[in-house]
Amino acid sequence: MGRRRRSKSNRKKAKTDAGSGDRLTALPLELRARIASLLHFRQIVQLSVLSRPWRHIHHHTPVVKLYLYDFPDEEDSILAARVTLARRAQDAAASSVDALRLAFAADDPRMRRHAGRIVALADAREIRIYAPYHHGGSTREAWALDLPPAARELEVVARDHLAPAVGGGPGAAALSKLTLGGVVVREWPPLLPSLRSLDLDGVTVEAAFAPGSWCPRLDELDMFCTKIEHARVDIRLPLLRFMSLDEVDVSPHGKHGGGDAPPFGEVAIDAPALEELDVTCNSGSSHAGYRSFTLRAPRLRLLVWANQFAERVAIDVGRPGSVKFGTIQLSSIFWRGIERYREQMMRMLEGLLPDLLPESVADVARPYMTLEECDDSYDDEDEAEEKLTCDIDALMRGI
Numbered sequence: 001m002g003r004r005r006r007s008k009s010n011r012k013k014a015k016t017d018a019g020s021g022d023r024l025t026a027l028p029l030e031l032r033a034r035i036a037s038l039l040h041f042r043q044i045v046q047l048s049v050l051s052r053p054w055r056h057i058h059h060h061t062p063v064v065k066l067y068l069y070d071f072p073d074e075e076d077s078i079l080a081a082r083v084t085l086a087r088r089a090q091d092a093a094a095s096s097v098d099a100l101r102l103a104f105a106a107d108d109p110r111m112r113r114h115a116g117r118i119v120a121l122a123d124a125r126e127i128r129i130y131a132p133y134h135h136g137g138s139t140r141e142a143w144a145l146d147l148p149p150a151a152r153e154l155e156v157v158a159r160d161h162l163a164p165a166v167g168g169g170p171g172a173a174a175l176s177k178l179t180l181g182g183v184v185v186r187e188w189p190p191l192l193p194s195l196r197s198l199d200l201d202g203v204t205v206e207a208a209f210a211p212g213s214w215c216p217r218l219d220e221l222d223m224f225c226t227k228i229e230h231a232r233v234d235i236r237l238p239l240l241r242f243m244s245l246d247e248v249d250v251s252p253h254g255k256h257g258g259g260d261a262p263p264f265g266e267v268a269i270d271a272p273a274l275e276e277l278d279v280t281c282n283s284g285s286s287h288a289g290y291r292s293f294t295l296r297a298p299r300l301r302l303l304v305w306a307n308q309f310a311e312r313v314a315i316d317v318g319r320p321g322s323v324k325f326g327t328i329q330l331s332s333i334f335w336r337g338i339e340r341y342r343e344q345m346m347r348m349l350e351g352l353l354p355d356l357l358p359e360s361v362a363d364v365a366r367p368y369m370t371l372e373e374c375d376d377s378y379d380d381e382d383e384a385e386e387k388l389t390c391d392i393d394a395l396m397r398g399i
Helices: 008-020 029-036 041-047 074-090 109-122 338-352 358-368 392-398
Strands: 063-067 099-103 126-131 153-158 177-181 197-201 220-228 232-236 242-250 265-270 276-280 290-296 302-306 310-316 325-331 369-374 385-391
Touching: 041 063, 041 074, 074 109, 099 109, 109 126, 242 265, 310 338, 325 338, 325 392, 338 358, 338 385, 358 369, 358 385, 358 392, 385 392
Parallel strands: 063 099, 099 126, 126 153, 153 177, 177 197, 197 220, 220 242, 232 265, 242 276, 265 290, 276 302, 290 310, 302 325
Antiparallel strands: 325 385, 369 385
């Protein structure tokens, strides 16, 4: 009896079923590598034994994720990962690493050495490092992180650890963005000449804060929940265009403010290219106000100021009316009575309207100011709190 031939429709169905079984393998290498990047690097290495098309997938993933404290047989497994990265670095056909995600115990000198070698081998454009919370019982240890040639962005989140020294390595001169989270800064890099963006989140700054001396080309400066343990902050950045000070406490070490505590810090900003400034303080119990706030920003266009008290304010924006957008909002729920805030607002408006006599500023601005009750309060007593707001947009359109 002859073999029974399958119909054309059955052959087409069988071919479709076979092809649908491994659609990932049929994808272009670049796309497969991007999908594989969702996995940890050691899992990607395991993929390389699936079949011939996957053999070198770990040489092409744009993202490398290595969490060293999750490795079984810690030392041997980490050394194996280093060997694998070294082979990728030596493979002329391999793709470059766009991003390295690296987590390790920064308290452990061995792990720091492994991490430094992994950073060098990956030679990634974007490096993100995470270290678990530092336990207060042990001494904080200084550590260094040399940047590889391709490095352009560095983020270090290491709660309560010392910030790493990042001024070394061939990539330091080309680093354009630095983000620090939760660290303690005892010294800044000697010089990061290409740095354009600095982001500090939950950072304690023990070193003097004068970024113009080590990152003179900074374009954007963002600080959030940051404590600068000095009596004065002097920011002189000729190219700075965007700046945000959100919950930034400036006061000497051991001084803690809030409530009725006297203001400690002096903040001086000289930024001739500054276009946007946001100063916010919504946690009045956490730190004192500023003793003085001085600003020279002749190109300022946007000013947003919320609840940050300053005993003395001097604002120089060059020509009158240059600031076109923003708001000034001061609430008596934070530290001071509304009359103190009203005085502060008048000083700020005098700087924004330098062509007006100081005694006439209040009359000009009054139609664009509102005083209303605040609904929320930190006190147990239901005392009426007030919020004073000036709409800069409307003010500048109306004069």
